Amino acid sequence: xxxxxxxxxxxxxxxxxQVKPDGSGVATDGVKMSINPFDEIAxxxxxRIKEQGxxxxxxxxxIGSNDSQQQLRTAMAMGADxxxxxxxxxxxxxxxxxxxxxKVIEDxxxxxxxxxxxxxxxxxxxxxxxxxTLWNRPQAxxxxxxxxxxDNQLQVTREVDAGLETIQVELPAVVSTDLxxxxxxxxxxxDIMKAKKKPLDVKTMGDVLPDAQGxxxxxxxxxxxxxxxxxxxVESVDELIEILKDKGLVS
Amino acid sequence: xxxxxxxxxxxxxxxNQSTAKVLTAAKQLNADAIDVVLFAGDAALASxxxxxxxxxxxxxxxxxxxxxxxxxxxxxxxxxxxxxYTHVWGPSTTFGKDVxxxxxxxxxxxxxxxxxxxxxxxxxxxxxxxxxxxxxxxTDTAQIVATVRTASFAAEKAMDGSAAINESNxxxxxxxxxxxxxxxxxxxxxxxxxxxxxxxxxxxxxxxENFKIVYDLADKxxxxxxxxxxxxxxxxxxxxxxVGQTGKIIAPDLYMCFxxxxxxxxxxxxxxxxxxxAINKDADAPIFEVADVGLVGDLFKIIPEMMEKx
Ligand SMILES: Cc1cc2nc3c(=O)[nH]c(=O)nc-3n(C[C@H](O)[C@H](O)[C@H](O)COP(=O)(O)OP(=O)(O)OC[C@H]3O[C@@H](n4cnc5c(N)ncnc54)[C@H](O)[C@@H]3O)c2cc1C
Ligand SMILES: Nc1ncnc2c1ncn2[C@@H]1O[C@H](COP(=O)(O)O)[C@@H](O)[C@H]1O
Numbered sequence: 001x002x003x004x005x006x007x008x009x010x011x012x013x014x015x016x017x018q019v020k021p022d023g024s025g026v027a028t029d030g031v032k033m034s035i036n037p038f039d040e041i042a043x044x045x046x047x048r049i050k051e052q053g054x055x056x057x058x059x060x061x062x063i064g065s066n067d068s069q070q071q072l073r074t075a076m077a078m079g080a081d082x083x084x085x086x087x088x089x090x091x092x093x094x095x096x097x098x099x100x101x102x103k104v105i106e107d108x109x110x111x112x113x114x115x116x117x118x119x120x121x122x123x124x125x126x127x128x129x130x131x132x133t134l135w136n137r138p139q140a141x142x143x144x145x146x147x148x149x150x151d152n153q154l155q156v157t158r159e160v161d162a163g164l165e166t167i168q169v170e171l172p173a174v175v176s177t178d179l180x181x182x183x184x185x186x187x188x189x190x191d192i193m194k195a196k197k198k199p200l201d202v203k204t205m206g207d208v209l210p211d212a213q214g215x216x217x218x219x220x221x222x223x224x225x226x227x228x229x230x231x232x233x234v235e236s237v238d239e240l241i242e243i244l245k246d247k248g249l250v251s
Numbered sequence: 252x253x254x255x256x257x258x259x260x261x262x263x264x265x266x267n268q269s270t271a272k273v274l275t276a277a278k279q280l281n282a283d284a285i286d287v288v289l290f291a292g293d294a295a296l297a298s299x300x301x302x303x304x305x306x307x308x309x310x311x312x313x314x315x316x317x318x319x320x321x322x323x324x325x326x327x328x329x330x331x332x333x334x335x336y337t338h339v340w341g342p343s344t345t346f347g348k349d350v351x352x353x354x355x356x357x358x359x360x361x362x363x364x365x366x367x368x369x370x371x372x373x374x375x376x377x378x379x380x381x382x383x384x385x386x387x388x389x390t391d392t393a394q395i396v397a398t399v400r401t402a403s404f405a406a407e408k409a410m411d412g413s414a415a416i417n418e419s420n421x422x423x424x425x426x427x428x429x430x431x432x433x434x435x436x437x438x439x440x441x442x443x444x445x446x447x448x449x450x451x452x453x454x455x456x457x458x459x460e461n462f463k464i465v466y467d468l469a470d471k472x473x474x475x476x477x478x479x480x481x482x483x484x485x486x487x488x489x490x491x492x493x494v495g496q497t498g499k500i501i502a503p504d505l506y507m508c509f510x511x512x513x514x515x516x517x518x519x520x521x522x523x524x525x526x527x528x529a530i531n532k533d534a535d536a537p538i539f540e541v542a543d544v545g546l547v548g549d550l551f552k553i554i555p556e557m558m559e560k561x
Contacts, residue, residue, distance in 0.1 A: 163435030
């Protein structure tokens with residue numbers, strides 16, 4: 001079985017992004033870029049499934065700028081076998097991303113697709129659900145545990161508001177990862193060298209998806225969030241309790 | 252003019268408050284009608300929805316065998332009904348996040364995730380980058396599919412409605428997906444997402460046993476309990492207590508946290524809280540930059556003292 005992992009290049013999660021003064025976007029020049037953290041977890045899960053002998057190939061795919069090759073190389077240094085870049089000039093919204101991923105699925109015929117649950121730039125949390133819909137296959141979102149039941153079913157534990165939900169899905173399926181699914185491995189230097197020789201196939205948006213459906217949502221303006229009012233520091237529990245009582249928050 | 256269809260959420264016996272919050276947001280669209288679609292086994296839930304002020308009709312779709320929770324089973328019906336509406340909205344809870352993008356894909360549109368402000372029927376504000384930037388977006392597709400950031404809207408409280416209830420049965424339930432079980436870290440404390448007071452602990456609490464003092468303080472003041480991701484990852488508390496970008500986004504009147512450093516991913520979950528109180532032994536912890544009231548000190552001394560004095 002082949003596993004396809006969808007990853008996205010995003011501003012590193014440690015960077016505190018700033019809105020540009022003219023409101024046209026967020027400043028990304030010279031900012032550290034990384035694999036979306038949820039997608040790193042998706043790669044790790046695919047590699048572990050392969051290491052258990054349940055899969056024989058892990059293919060990573062991204063839709064993005066040419067610079068995304070860096071993130072694909074990192075994924076291959078982690079252990080992915082090959083990579084596909086679908087090069088796009090501008091940002092791609094989830095419905096279009098899902099349509100491109102579907103085309104890649106039609107070519108690659110994976111038995112399992114693993115994605116992150118959300119890309120931490122736009123925080124959309126849509127692409128995997130849309131992909132599963134267009135592909136007409138099951139989805140198991142927000143996964144914190146993935147177990148095979150026989151060869152063609154997965155039992156997936158999902159992190160939901162009420163706790164942990166378990167569902168069973170037939171393969172092929174789309175799984176989206178939550179943070180507690182695993183801890184991604186560190187990349188070792190020799191692996192970075194090896195990854196340079198692994199195949200990275202570059203295609204263009206126009207070739208892969210000449211007939212994209214659906215319109216993009218227009219982004220009119222970016223702004224910084226309202227800052228909270230400056231607070232006070234107190235020296236003692238007595239002072240703290242007094243403030244809480246004054247505000248009627250405790251009796 | 253606008254016509255809104257809202258996807259209701261429930262736990263089998265109670266309608267989730269997120270439904271009333273989406274209703275509040277939907278009312279700001281100045282719609283001609285707001286209908287609610289409910290997938291459930293129990294007709295009593297339909298009556299609960301029908302009594303919410305402002306609901307015109309309830310489309311009650313009866314489901315057996317927990318299909319009411321499965322996105323693949325219910326999304327086709329929501330999308331099919333949705334064709335008669337201009338807006339198809341759900342809550343930005345794990346349930347809504349699972350289902351609504353499927354509905355959007357079936358309707359051929361991108362989804363507006365996490366609506367935090369309604370500017371007009373086609374223009375909305377939503378957070379990106381864990382709330383570090385807010386964008387204004389516009390979309391005028393035949394159907395606008397969106398999830399509503401529940402912490403941004405107060406729940407509709409008036410229960411004086413008497414909406415008509417139309418019953419049907421779920422067709423085409425997904426055969427490739429089966430619900431197995433739900434395990435919740437259930438407690439008798441107030442629900443984290445709707446509580447007016449929340450007490451949270453982080454990695455600084457140090458262990459599952461130590462969390463007892465956090466629970467004791469919460470019980471003393473009638474608060475719900477929350478936690479940082481680090482506390483959940485370390486196994487001190489169950490996952491449903493996590494607050495933040497990937498946990499729960501909450502807006503209590505009082506949020507009091509102990510031993511939490513204040514990472515941006517945590518702060519995004521509490522920025523709508525009324526009063527944030529932080530207790531941390533490190534005076535430089537970033538949590539103090541957003542706290543309304545800060546106290547530098549050891550939580551193992553401060554909590555017992557608060558227990559005594561409250
Ligand atoms: C994609 C992504 C999503 C994330 N989502 C979330 C999320 O939803 N929610 C979330 O919380 N995090 C999230 N995180 C993790 C986040 O970045 C931080 O790692 C996490 O919030 C840290 O938790 P903490 O403050 O408990 O631990 P730490 O940062 O380790 O802080 C512990 C604090 O306790 C204090 N302390 C220690 N002992 C005591 C004592 N005796 N008395 C008083 N204070 C004490 C210390 O001074 C320190 O400030 C996410 C990370 C990523 C990458
Ligand atoms: N441009 C993209 N290229 C590849 N995968 C993507 C892209 N955008 C989103 N994804 C995948 O979909 C997941 C959810 O993204 P989103 O719906 O944008 O929050 C991500 O974690 C990725 O796995």
